[in-house]
Amino acid sequence: MVDWAEECDVLVVGSGAGGCCGAYTAAREGLSVILVEASEQFGGTTAYSGGGGVWFPTNAVLRRAGDEDTIEDALTYYHAVVGDRTPRELQDAYVTGGAPLIDYLEQDDDLAFVAYPWPDYFGKAPKASATGRHIAPVPLKVPDEPELNESIRGPLGRERNGEPLPDILIGGRALIGRFLIALRKYPDVQLHRNTPLEELVVEDGAVVGAIVERDGERRAIRARKGVVLAAGGFDQNQEMRTEFGVPGSARDSMGPWSNLGKAHRAGITAGADVDLMGEAWWSPGLTHPDGRSAFALCFTGGIFVDQDGHRFTNEYAPYDRLGREVIARMDAGEMTLPFWMVYDDRAGAVPPIAATNVPLVETEKYVDAGLWKSAETLEELAEQIGVPADELVATVARYNELAGKGVDEDFGRGDEPYDLAFTGGGSALVPIEKGPFHAAQFGISDLGTKGGLRTDTVGRVLDTAGEPIRGLYAAGNTMAAPSGTVYPGGGNPIGTSALFAHLAVRDMAGN
Numbered sequence: 001m002v003d004w005a006e007e008c009d010v011l012v013v014g015s016g017a018g019g020c021c022g023a024y025t026a027a028r029e030g031l032s033v034i035l036v037e038a039s040e041q042f043g044g045t046t047a048y049s050g051g052g053g054v055w056f057p058t059n060a061v062l063r064r065a066g067d068e069d070t071i072e073d074a075l076t077y078y079h080a081v082v083g084d085r086t087p088r089e090l091q092d093a094y095v096t097g098g099a100p101l102i103d104y105l106e107q108d109d110d111l112a113f114v115a116y117p118w119p120d121y122f123g124k125a126p127k128a129s130a131t132g133r134h135i136a137p138v139p140l141k142v143p144d145e146p147e148l149n150e151s152i153r154g155p156l157g158r159e160r161n162g163e164p165l166p167d168i169l170i171g172g173r174a175l176i177g178r179f180l181i182a183l184r185k186y187p188d189v190q191l192h193r194n195t196p197l198e199e200l201v202v203e204d205g206a207v208v209g210a211i212v213e214r215d216g217e218r219r220a221i222r223a224r225k226g227v228v229l230a231a232g233g234f235d236q237n238q239e240m241r242t243e244f245g246v247p248g249s250a251r252d253s254m255g256p257w258s259n260l261g262k263a264h265r266a267g268i269t270a271g272a273d274v275d276l277m278g279e280a281w282w283s284p285g286l287t288h289p290d291g292r293s294a295f296a297l298c299f300t301g302g303i304f305v306d307q308d309g310h311r312f313t314n315e316y317a318p319y320d321r322l323g324r325e326v327i328a329r330m331d332a333g334e335m336t337l338p339f340w341m342v343y344d345d346r347a348g349a350v351p352p353i354a355a356t357n358v359p360l361v362e363t364e365k366y367v368d369a370g371l372w373k374s375a376e377t378l379e380e381l382a383e384q385i386g387v388p389a390d391e392l393v394a395t396v397a398r399y400n401e402l403a404g405k406g407v408d409e410d411f412g413r414g415d416e417p418y419d420l421a422f423t424g425g426g427s428a429l430v431p432i433e434k435g436p437f438h439a440a441q442f443g444i445s446d447l448g449t450k451g452g453l454r455t456d457t458v459g460r461v462l463d464t465a466g467e468p469i470r471g472l473y474a475a476g477n478t479m480a481a482p483s484g485t486v487y488p489g490g491g492n493p494i495g496t497s498a499l500f501a502h503l504a505v506r507d508m509a510g511n
């Protein structure tokens with residue numbers, strides 16, 4: 001017998017994009033909802049995102065901006081890049097579900113989005129979009145809402161570098177803030193921070209509630225319609241990463257400290273099947289003086305070299321493809337960490353990266369930590385970063401030759417729209433010729449793990465026989481991602497989280 005402390009229709013676990021969208025949908029559908037968030041702040045990894053974008057083809061926001069994409073083209077693209085690694089019907093649910101979700105959300109004045117052109121990540125795949133299928137939340141000024149502002153995680157500059165809290169919500173913080181404001185309209189909503197889910201309560205094969213911990217006490221919450229696990233990935237749990245073979249480390253992952261995989265564990269204990277457990281949304285990680293390599297993107301110069309002083313990839317490729325390239329080469333025994341971005345002095349000693357996500361601190365700190373090196377000659381630079389001098393000199397000479405031709409015959413840098421998105425209309429191949437020469441240290445980072453509980457097209461968690469577990473749903477990085485082993489376009493992670501939590505609650509609401 002469970003001694004229920006609280007009761008609701010829908011229990012939502014986590015408060016990233018999925019948790020907030022799930023709770024919002026439940027409230028709007030007239031269901032009572034309790035959201036439990038493990039950490040001291042709402043928002044999860046979602047709130048760290050500077051863009052907060054979602055990849056939802058043919059949605060109304062894109063349409064108003066003149067987009068003429070079709071859902072058939074979007075499906076063709078998504079199928080082409082994901083392949084058969086995940087069920088076709090799950091892929092279709094994602095691709096076709098985003099536009100109706102935006103219609104639903106835009107009926108609420110508190111929720112507003114803007115088109116944010118961002119090329120698809122496989123520019124040569126059939127029906128790839130050069131302008132993307134991506135929209136972002138409209139920023140929100142909150143000078144009169146200090147409590148709301150404080151309650152939302154991030155931004156990364158504040159959390160990692162102690163920067164002041166801005167009084168405007170941007171990107172993922174705007175998405176979370178807008179949901180929290182929208183939720184105020186509904187009476188039957190309880191949002192609890194510092195309240196981790198510990199385990200699920202299963203009766204006769206159905207999930208009927210959960211045990212959470214609050215103020216040091218275990219409390220049972222009954223969920224009449226179901227439980228949505230939108231608790232992010234297990235990015236911060238090094239033990240689980242090791243157990244499931246996720247490359248990289250918890251230290252270099254971008255998720256909040258609280259993404260520990262308890263919801264994954266609870267789901268597995270309740271009988272859930274899992275998939276893609278070794279997967280994450282990858283990226284190269286610029287190493288900062290705190291020792292953590294952090295997701296960095298939008299490079300505007302430089303080349304990457306490995307321990308042999310060789311280029312090994314198209315440096316301007318989308319971050320997940322870059323990360324996977326490094327991991328594949330490490331697996332093949334061809335590469336070790338760290339690797340280095342080598343660049344010249346045309347913009348000074350700071351590496352040519354338009355979006356470091358974690359804001360840079362003073363240059364001396366990187367230099368003192370041995371992370372950024374400078375030298376008058378490439379030979380000296382090679383010695384400092386421990387690669388063969390003649391190889392680095394030859395690599396840069398070859399790269400400069402390609403830059404002169406304007407064509408990267410070796411790695412195709414500049415061949416896809418994404419490669420050219422941050423060049424300001426210039427060439428993707430910026431020569432390395434103006435000394436002093438510099439190098440910045442890189443490792444591997446991730447934006448969160450993406451393996452998890454297998455679900456059907458409305459987020460119902462499946463058991464190992466492929467049957468839905470009654471009362472249990474999963475979304476976002478707690479579910480096995482519909483995108484499988486690729487990252488089709490910016491906005492996939494947040495889009496997947498928001499959409500499947502929404503579909504889950506709509507299913508519970510009976511529509």
Ligand SMILES: Cc1cc2nc3c(=O)[nH]c(=O)nc-3n(C[C@H](O)[C@H](O)[C@H](O)COP(=O)(O)OP(=O)(O)OC[C@H]3O[C@@H](n4cnc5c(N)ncnc54)[C@H](O)[C@@H]3O)c2cc1C
Binds near residue numbers: 019198263
């Ligand atoms: C800098 C940066 C930029 C990014 N930009 C984008 C972008 O523009 N578009 C995009 O799609 N993706 C982006 N990503 C990736 C994306 O932010 C994440 O993959 C996504 O937000 C994950 O969403 P989620 O809802 O699954 O989990 P999260 O947002 O991580 O939320 C999970 C929440 O669950 C809580 N939780 C965990 N365990 C428990 C428990 N046991 N009980 C209760 N609560 C629990 C956590 O504390 C957390 O608050 C970016 C990532 C970073 C770091």
